Amino acid sequence: MFLDILMLFFIISALQPMLTQAALRMSRQRLIARLEEKNKSRVITLIHRQETMSILGFPVMRYIDINDSERVIRAIQATDDNTPIDMILHTPGGVALAALQIARALKLHxxxxxxxVPHYAMSGGTLIALAADEIVMGKNAMLGPVDPQLGQYPAPSIVSVLKQKPIANISDETIIMADVARKAINQLRNSIINLLPDEHPMDEKESLADILTQGIWTHDFPINVDVAKGLGLNVSTDMSxxxxxLMNLFPQPTQYTPSVEYGSTERRSQPRRPH
Known part of the structure; x- marks a missing residue:
């Protein structure tokens, strides 16, 4: 009897995460359908959360990769040409090739x-956002620069080494890296110019591409709503x-104690009563 109960416990424990995920997936699909009906659009999500491996239990960051670009492109191809696309982005960035593929597919729609962008879309996420006709950001949401990264170093910083030291004092490896870095910057700069909406004047496109790729800021510099508007991007804060x-239906792993908690009751300011 005890062994039967123990076996039943293990079966339920094994099935519980699968059932939870299935319930979340159904809830997401219902909410996406509601958004599509409301906006008469195709809703595509690209949301990367930090996940925890089930055995070892350490966090693994997710990024934009080729699998993401394949899925997003298939979703775009399955959408009627004149149907609006609403893309929900939440990502730290990822593979430049994959981000460019997604951005180009959106541009051609x-x-x-x-x-x-409810919270943040950095690096490759910003690259995708640049292809949109409109970017809707949460009031505290952030975008970021898209300067290329070569290994652990930003490409603009590698190029700047050539200006800091005589060429005879620079190693051959650094010179080669600087050459690759310069090419990467130029390629990404031209890609941004091509991705930005056609109605933008060319001089504004070039200026924006320079700011985002030339290493004026660090790679993790937070471009908030005001900065994004100052750059000439079509940004609003009319976030549904x-x-x-929908973001709440992409929960972080629950195997750890949450660092942020608050009461479930909605709090509104109330007029103070006189003493």
């Missing part, structure tokens, strides 16, 4: 493309509440 609800 004939219907209106809106990218929603459903987008934040």
């Amino acid at each position: 004939k219907g209106k493309v809106t990218v929603y 509440q459903e987008v934040f609800e």
